[in-house]
Amino acid sequence: MESVSRRALLTGACALLLAGTSHVPAVANPAVKKLPGGKLSVKLKDLSALSTDGGAVRIGSIKGAPVGIARIANNKYVALDLRCPHQGATVDKSATGWLCNVHLSEFENDGDLLLGPATTGLKKIPIKVSRGVAVVG
């Protein structure tokens, strides 16, 4: 009988659990507003997840793509397309970054790739911060 690795077993179990629900919908948040043209306006201080370096949160979607913001340093943020570059599942926040629960790719908080099967990091999205408000997209 062929042996099955722990990773393969977990991957299969996760894929079954997540079939049809490959992502968690963003929670409506009054700190996030959709702008004309589809960009998102975000009051950063109103998102407690971004109150410390290393914090990150999903803020909504742009043109159907799930989007998150991560605080990488004091007053430095990145916006990320949360679709896994492997096969497009939505990644979730993990303790230290982002995790794709379908095949267990892992990403740093800033979206850089930590562990495949994905071969690239999360796609970065333009973000401009002024007076505590980020415009993403």
Ligand code: FES
């Ligand atoms: S879809 Fe395969 S690791 Fe994310």
